[in-house]
Structure formats: C-alpha cells, structure tokens
Amino acid sequence: MTMPLLTPADIDAIRLSAQVALTATLLSLPFGFAVAWLLSFGSFRGKALVEVVVNLPLTLPPVVIGYLLLLLTGRNGPVGMLLEQFGIRLIFTWQAAAVASAVVGFPLLVRSIRIAMDAIDPHLLLASRSLGAGRLDCAATVILPLSARGLLAGSALMFGRSLGEFGATIIIAGNIPGTTQTMPLAIYDYVASPGGEGAALYLCLVAIAMSLAVLFLHEWLAGRVAGRR
Amino acid sequence: MELCVQVKKTFPSGFRLAASFMVNGPRLGIFGESGGGKSTLIALLSGLEQPDEGEITLNGTTLFSSSRGINLPPDRRRVGMVFQHACLFPHLSVQGNLLYGWRRCRPEDRCVDPREAAAILKIDHLLTRSVDGLSGGERQRVALGRALLASPRLLLMDEPLSALDDTLRFQIIPYLRGACETFGIPYLFISHSLVEMRLMSERVVVLESGRQTSDTDVDNLARMRMGASPVGYINLLNLTDPQVRDSLASYAWGAQRLYLSAGPNGNPAAGIFELSSKDIILFKQHPQAISARNLLACTVRGLFESGAKVGVDLECGGQSLVAEIVPSAAHELEIVAGTRLYAAVKASAFRRLSAATGLEGDMTP
Numbered sequence A: 001m002t003m004p005l006l007t008p009a010d011i012d013a014i015r016l017s018a019q020v021a022l023t024a025t026l027l028s029l030p031f032g033f034a035v036a037w038l039l040s041f042g043s044f045r046g047k048a049l050v051e052v053v054v055n056l057p058l059t060l061p062p063v064v065i066g067y068l069l070l071l072l073t074g075r076n077g078p079v080g081m082l083l084e085q086f087g088i089r090l091i092f093t094w095q096a097a098a099v100a101s102a103v104v105g106f107p108l109l110v111r112s113i114r115i116a117m118d119a120i121d122p123h124l125l126l127a128s129r130s131l132g133a134g135r136l137d138c139a140a141t142v143i144l145p146l147s148a149r150g151l152l153a154g155s156a157l158m159f160g161r162s163l164g165e166f167g168a169t170i171i172i173a174g175n176i177p178g179t180t181q182t183m184p185l186a187i188y189d190y191v192a193s194p195g196g197e198g199a200a201l202y203l204c205l206v207a208i209a210m211s212l213a214v215l216f217l218h219e220w221l222a223g224r225v226a227g228r229r
Numbered sequence B: 001m002e003l004c005v006q007v008k009k010t011f012p013s014g015f016r017l018a019a020s021f022m023v024n025g026p027r028l029g030i031f032g033e034s035g036g037g038k039s040t041l042i043a044l045l046s047g048l049e050q051p052d053e054g055e056i057t058l059n060g061t062t063l064f065s066s067s068r069g070i071n072l073p074p075d076r077r078r079v080g081m082v083f084q085h086a087c088l089f090p091h092l093s094v095q096g097n098l099l100y101g102w103r104r105c106r107p108e109d110r111c112v113d114p115r116e117a118a119a120i121l122k123i124d125h126l127l128t129r130s131v132d133g134l135s136g137g138e139r140q141r142v143a144l145g146r147a148l149l150a151s152p153r154l155l156l157m158d159e160p161l162s163a164l165d166d167t168l169r170f171q172i173i174p175y176l177r178g179a180c181e182t183f184g185i186p187y188l189f190i191s192h193s194l195v196e197m198r199l200m201s202e203r204v205v206v207l208e209s210g211r212q213t214s215d216t217d218v219d220n221l222a223r224m225r226m227g228a229s230p231v232g233y234i235n236l237l238n239l240t241d242p243q244v245r246d247s248l249a250s251y252a253w254g255a256q257r258l259y260l261s262a263g264p265n266g267n268p269a270a271g272i273f274e275l276s277s278k279d280i281i282l283f284k285q286h287p288q289a290i291s292a293r294n295l296l297a298c299t300v301r302g303l304f305e306s307g308a309k310v311g312v313d314l315e316c317g318g319q320s321l322v323a324e325i326v327p328s329a330a331h332e333l334e335i336v337a338g339t340r341l342y343a344a345v346k347a348s349a350f351r352r353l354s355a356a357t358g359l360e361g362d363m364t365p
Helices: A008-041 A047-059 A062-073 A078-085 A094-118 A122-130 A135-146 A148-163 A167-172 A183-192 A197-227 B038-046 B094-104 B114-120 B136-149 B166-183 B194-200 B218-224 B327-332
Strands: B002-010 B016-024 B027-031 B053-058 B061-065 B079-082 B154-158 B187-191 B203-208 B211-217 B234-245 B248-253 B256-261 B271-276 B280-283 B294-306 B309-316 B319-325 B340-345 B351-355
Touching: A008 A047, A008 A094, A008 A135, A008 A148, A008 A183, A008 A197, A047 A094, A062 A078, A062 A094, A062 A167, A094 A135, A094 A148, A094 A167, A122 A135, A122 B038, A122 B079, A135 A148, A148 A197, A167 A183, A183 A197, B002 B038, B016 B038, B016 B203, B027 B194, B038 B079, B038 B154, B038 B187, B079 B136, B094 B114, B094 B136, B114 B136, B114 B166, B136 B166, B166 B187, B166 B194, B187 B194, B194 B218, B194 B234, B203 B218, B211 B218, B218 B294, B234 B256, B234 B319, B256 B294, B280 B319, B294 B319, B309 B327, B309 B340, B319 B327
Parallel strands: B016 B211, B027 B187, B027 B203, B079 B154, B154 B187
Antiparallel strands: B002 B016, B002 B053, B053 B061, B203 B211, B234 B248, B234 B271, B248 B256, B271 B351, B280 B340, B294 B309, B294 B340, B309 B319
C-alpha cells in the first residue's frame, strides 16, 4: 500500500501556517517600526518600562501569552466585547492564531529593526532635521530607507518564529483541522495518535526546510545590515 | 546676520558651558581646542540640545528662550550644518542629497538656485552619481551645496576641514567662503586651527573648557597667541604672478617680488603661502651680503607683546608682515614705531597653503 507523503490535511496545515505567519509579520511591521523608532531615538519617561514590556514575550511561556490573550479577547474580555459589537469573533479563528504569533514574535522584529537603526549615524538625522525635515519626515525619508534591511531581516525572523508558534496558538485559536490547525499543531496531533510517527516526521522535515530557508534569508539580510556603513 | 547668544548648560558629566556674545557680520569664527565646548555650542544653536537657561536670537527670531519658554525644533530654525564628515544620505544620489533641504524650504525663502550652486561648487557633473564613489573633496562640496540649498539663515560649519588632508583642506576653503558669499549666507565657522580660522572668519569667539575667554578680531587672536605658539605668528601671503629663475620661483607680493625655493614639480602657481614670524630676521642697517634670498625694506608700524616675545608689525611695500624678536633685541635695535628696518627671509621659509587654480589633485575618486 502506498501512501502519499503528505495528505491534503497536511497541505492545509502547511498553507495555513504560511498564511498565519505572513499575516502576523505584515500586521506587526508598522508597529515594530514605530516601537523600534521610539526606543532608538525617543527620550521619554517610562522608556525602560516600554522596553521591558516589548521584550516580555521573549521570556514568558507562550502558553501564558495565549491565556492572557484569551482573557483579553474572549467573550468576556474587554477587547472581545468591543469586537463583539462589530460582529467579530476572534477566538478560534486563524486570525487569532495570527495575533498570537504577532505578539510572540514582536520582540524579535523590534530587536532586528533596532540593530539597523542603531547603526545609523546620528549626524544623518541631525542633517535631515537641520535641512527642514520634521521628526516624522526624517523617520520616513532617512530612518526608514536606512533601516529597510533590518526590517526585512526582522520580518524573516518573525516569519520563522510564527511558523513554529504552538503554545499561544493552541489556547487562543484551538486545534481545528483546516481552520486553525497549523503545522506544529498537526505534528502534535500525529505524535499523540498511534501510528502517526511517519506522517509527523514528514511534516517535521517540511518545517525544518522552511525554517532553514527563512534563517538563511535572515543571515544574509542581517549580514548586509552589519556590513553597511 | 545678527546672532545673540547667552547660554548656560551643565552636563551630567560635570562639563559646563557658559557663553555670551553678540555678533553682527557674515563670517564668525568659534575657536578652541577640542573639549572646549565648541560642539556643545553647535548642538545648542542647531537645536539638538537645549540650554539650561539663556536666550538665542538670530536676526531677531528667537530660537530659544528659557524665560519665554521658546524652543524652536531643529527643522524650523533654518540653521544649516556642515559636519566634519560630509554625512551625505547614502540612500540618495548626489542630486537627491542636494535637493533634500531645497524641497523642504518654502519657495519664498529660497535664495539659492540648484543649478547655479552645483556649477559654483563644480559638482554639476556628479548629479546622477551615487554618493559612494565620491572623493573626500567632492563629498564635502556636495554637503556644502546641500546645506546652502536649504537657504539657511545661518550656516554652522563644524570643523568641516579636519577630516581632509592638508592639500585638500586649503582647496576647499575658497568654496566654503566663496559660495556663502555668492549666495549671501552668513556662517559660523568652528575650528581648532588658527590658520583655517584666519582664512574663513573675521570675528572670533574663543572657548576654553566651556568658558568664553575672548571675543576678538581674528588677526588680533593670532597675535595674542604668537608668544605661546610653537610656530609663532603665521603670516599669510597672497603671492601672484609666478616666474621661475635659477631654481628659484619668484612671485609678486604687493609692489615687490619674493624669491621662494621652487616646489618639487617645478611648476609654480599663485596661491596663499605661510611664513612664520620666527623665520624673519631683522637688520637695522642694510647687510651687505647675506645668504637669505629676500631682503625687504620695511617700516615698523608698531610693537606688541605676546608672552615672552615681542611682535614687530612691519609695513613692506604696502603689505603687512609680523616678525617676532625677544625683548632684549627690541631694546638693542631701538625699535619703535616708525623705525626703518630690513627683514631677511630665506627662500625655503615659505610654505604653500593652497593653489589658486583650485581643483587639480582633487580629481581622484
């Protein structure tokens, strides 16, 4: 008996993972840029606090993040009730998985952008300001183009992290095949069911291949950020 | 330009800056050693940093006032900057750099035409180039053009020459000065080099360890520092009409001619030359035969004291020359204003600062 290497359900999980990761990354980019800009160039009270909060998902168990998001966006949570008024239900949808991934991967994105921003010669910013560019103008015409590679590198890293998101996703989006079952969740299901080892391995190989591709892309981009003057 | 500055600023490191001056005129210098507070003053004028207290007014516009709670952001001060390094935007072409400030300047405030500026700075052939491939001199000229095209009310030049080598430095000076004069943009030139200062400015504010120690005429500053300086007072001579004769180059200096050792390339060009006050020997009577190739008849205009030295202010054929002697020599030769003397200068004592033709040597990328 021959079995296809990947079942249609597996393909669905791979497609869904990519969709969730891409959405999470695109969703986070503008916020990531804004937060990195504030932290790199802003001076305001409570900067240290913002820094800690932004980095919190890096050390917090993803399950905790998922649970906090559930409390926030669930039927009785403040955000959940707000969305309810517009007829939107977030939890147990693939969009919820994207939000979970966005929150978990956010610190990685901000870090990458900041590395690029910190490499910008402050004189360039002063030059831009003295030539008549306001703060936002300077951010758009000098900081953004000069940190573009950092944005790309951060996006690659965040995309990769989102592909592997498990803990927060399973809590807020559940594990519904075809709807919210991403690759890691599908692998979890295979491993938990008898005789699923082979299928789990194939999906693992796909995950490894995707991660490697993303990480190589990130290394290449990060190298170019470091290499520029 | 009328600039009024009265500021105090203390840094967490303990460094204190206190400066207060009012200047009127197109070319002001801020002179001082590094760590003297020049950069701080620049930061305060540009709006990068805020003074703890004080006022900064430029042509009647208040840029900063602690008593009235005014602090114009850098983009609304219209104070341009030229830095030590050109600081060109690496993601923009030469033209993109040049027009960055011009585009952001209100049309009614624009006083510099982009094409004219590019032509004067001799960068019109570079417009489509990326800034990566430019030579040091080209980069600095593009930076100057970029700042001028924003039509600033005041241009701050923060040690704009110190990253360039000696030859290039004095080739850039005519551009810095000439372009600002052409477009009527006043500037404030910051440097720790007295020679640069004398070529670029007329009035000078001196900053030493955060304190303003004097506010004077630039030539006067050079005289005050003669006694303490290891190179003495540097006479800057503008020599023209070069001719070569017997391995010596001869140049016109006012009504007379000076003889200089010909340069290694043997092709002399007019330009500005340095001559230290230490390299001039004074004679009361005409020495019949001397090895020095230049013997100039002069009249003493006056004497000034500087440290342990006496400066002799000479008038030679309509030109000025400062020589330095020790007080006992002044006494022995009975030098007073009106005394007629002979000044001897060796042909090798002159050092070229710049070539008047300007650009050769700056063509290498």
